[in-house]
Amino acid sequence: MLYDKARIFVAAGGGGDGCLSFRREAHVPHGGPDGGDGGHGGDVVLICDDSLRDLQSYKRRAHYKATRAGHGEGDLRHGANGPVLQIPLPPGTQVTSWDASTHDLLVPSQQVVVARGGAGGRGNKRFTTSTRQAPRLAERGLPGEEGWIELRLKLLADVGLVGVPNAGKSSLLARLTRAAPKVAAYPFTTLEPVLGTLQGAERQLVIADIPGLIEGASDGAGLGHDFLAHVERTRLLVHVLDLAPLDGSDPVTNHATIEAELRAHDPRLASLPRLLALSKADLVPADEAARAAAQWRERLGHQVPVLVTSSATGAGTDELALELLRRVPLSGAAELDELVALEDVPSVEHRVFRPAANRGFRVQRVDDGVFRVEGDGVERLLMRHDLDNDEALAHVEGRLRRMGIISALEAHGFEPGDDVEIAGIMFELHPG
Numbered sequence: 001m002l003y004d005k006a007r008i009f010v011a012a013g014g015g016g017d018g019c020l021s022f023r024r025e026a027h028v029p030h031g032g033p034d035g036g037d038g039g040h041g042g043d044v045v046l047i048c049d050d051s052l053r054d055l056q057s058y059k060r061r062a063h064y065k066a067t068r069a070g071h072g073e074g075d076l077r078h079g080a081n082g083p084v085l086q087i088p089l090p091p092g093t094q095v096t097s098w099d100a101s102t103h104d105l106l107v108p109s110q111q112v113v114v115a116r117g118g119a120g121g122r123g124n125k126r127f128t129t130s131t132r133q134a135p136r137l138a139e140r141g142l143p144g145e146e147g148w149i150e151l152r153l154k155l156l157a158d159v160g161l162v163g164v165p166n167a168g169k170s171s172l173l174a175r176l177t178r179a180a181p182k183v184a185a186y187p188f189t190t191l192e193p194v195l196g197t198l199q200g201a202e203r204q205l206v207i208a209d210i211p212g213l214i215e216g217a218s219d220g221a222g223l224g225h226d227f228l229a230h231v232e233r234t235r236l237l238v239h240v241l242d243l244a245p246l247d248g249s250d251p252v253t254n255h256a257t258i259e260a261e262l263r264a265h266d267p268r269l270a271s272l273p274r275l276l277a278l279s280k281a282d283l284v285p286a287d288e289a290a291r292a293a294a295q296w297r298e299r300l301g302h303q304v305p306v307l308v309t310s311s312a313t314g315a316g317t318d319e320l321a322l323e324l325l326r327r328v329p330l331s332g333a334a335e336l337d338e339l340v341a342l343e344d345v346p347s348v349e350h351r352v353f354r355p356a357a358n359r360g361f362r363v364q365r366v367d368d369g370v371f372r373v374e375g376d377g378v379e380r381l382l383m384r385h386d387l388d389n390d391e392a393l394a395h396v397e398g399r400l401r402r403m404g405i406i407s408a409l410e411a412h413g414f415e416p417g418d419d420v421e422i423a424g425i426m427f428e429l430h431p432g
């Protein structure tokens with residue numbers, strides 16, 4: 001079974017706390033502050049790993065947490081940064097983060113930071129000022145980013161085999177490659193995509209056999225739709241068409257149905273180069289097969305080569321293999337540019353983060369004598385400090401005043417001693 005979807009929860013490590021400490025020396029009665037800073041929490045990094053084929057391991061385990069950073073210590077020792085947590089994913093994985101940003105992992109060892117570790121808190125040494133020689137406060141580390149991310153594997157194949165159920169796609173894959181897909185005389189034999197590698201003299205091509213498509217596949221009918229995504233990234237499609245379908249259906253209609261479904265799924269699919277492989281030629285007289293091929297050539301024009309094949313006898317399959325090796329661009333120009341561009345960028349790609357220093361805030365009166373303040377910067381300030389520590393509280397109040405939050409509160413009817421809630425923390429505010 002091909003596991004091509006998963007949803008996992010990732011949490012970056014929290015930052016370490018800053019340390020509150022004073023130097024102790026035998027002959028010095030009051031040593032100066034020497035609390036070191038907390039370390040930076042570990043990031044969660046997705047890494048494209050060539051040795052993986054699908055998302056199976058992410059079905060079994062859904063939670064991934066990076067470790068917290070070390071706390072600062074006395075003697076100005078800084079806490080260790082949290083180690084990066086790497087999550088290996090197979091090439092072709094498309095990632096959608098909780099904030100709706102997306103990433104494609106295409107090139108082996110390509111990396112994406114999906115959750116950033118929290119910043120460490122500053123130790124008390126850093127709060128020393130000319131008027132405060134012995135600061136009795138230190139910051140707490142901030143929590144790391146966390147959230148659910150969706151993983152979707154879209155196979156990276158060069159060639160996609162498409163056609164109605166029972167057309168002979170899997171039989172062709174078995175002929176062209178060493179893959180051994182299930183083949184049977186009924187429709188919907190193939191239930192999920194199978195990849196095979198066609199070995200040429202100088203290069204290999206990866207061929208994807210997907211479940212048969214039926215009318216409405218692009219709207220979710222049958223199995224096809226889920227799997228159309230797996231041929232999205234191919235560079236050439238082989239339309240496999242049964243010359244004399246057992247169910248008596250008309251090959252011309254079958255052909256039109258598939259082409260319409262490809263168009264409906266994604267116009268890019270419809271614009272991919274095509275090859276028409278007329279299948280099961282051994283079941284019809286040779287002259288009839290030749291006549292059919294001539295008719296298809298006329299219908300489709302020069303752009304689409306038409307080959308008569310039989311997986312039973314092997315007729316036409318070598319020609320098909322050669323044609324594929326000849327037609328699939330040796331890394332199509334556009335794709336090559338894309339890969340080179342990816343390799344040029346710094347090896348780690350970051351999500352686009354909200355502006356770091358967001359100074360905006362919103363004040364709200366929620367009840368008599370109760371106010372709420374919201375905003376990134378002010379919430380981070382509150383998370384950093386222990387309000388049971390008088391000195392930390394005084395520091396927070398000073399910052400609230402400088403940020404303009406005290407005057408905004410007063411404009412909303414705040415009076416000293418009223419309750420204020422910020423980042424889920426409720427405290428009595430007595431601005432001095």
Ligand SMILES: Nc1nc2c(ncn2[C@@H]2O[C@H](COP(=O)(O)OP(=O)(O)OP(=O)(O)O)[C@@H](O)[C@H]2O)c(=O)[nH]1
Pocket residue numbers: 163164165166167168169170171172182183184185186187188189190191210211212213279280281282283309310311312313
């Ligand atoms: N005589 C003959 N039978 C063939 C040939 N190719 C395929 N078949 C038969 O046609 C039936 C369907 O073949 P598959 O390869 O499973 O067809 P498919 O397109 O993969 O079908 P789905 O997976 O259901 O979409 C099987 O019974 C095959 O043995 C051929 O070249 N000659």
Ligand SMILES: [Mg+2]
Pocket residue numbers: 169170171181182183189190209210211212
């Ligand atoms: Mg099949």
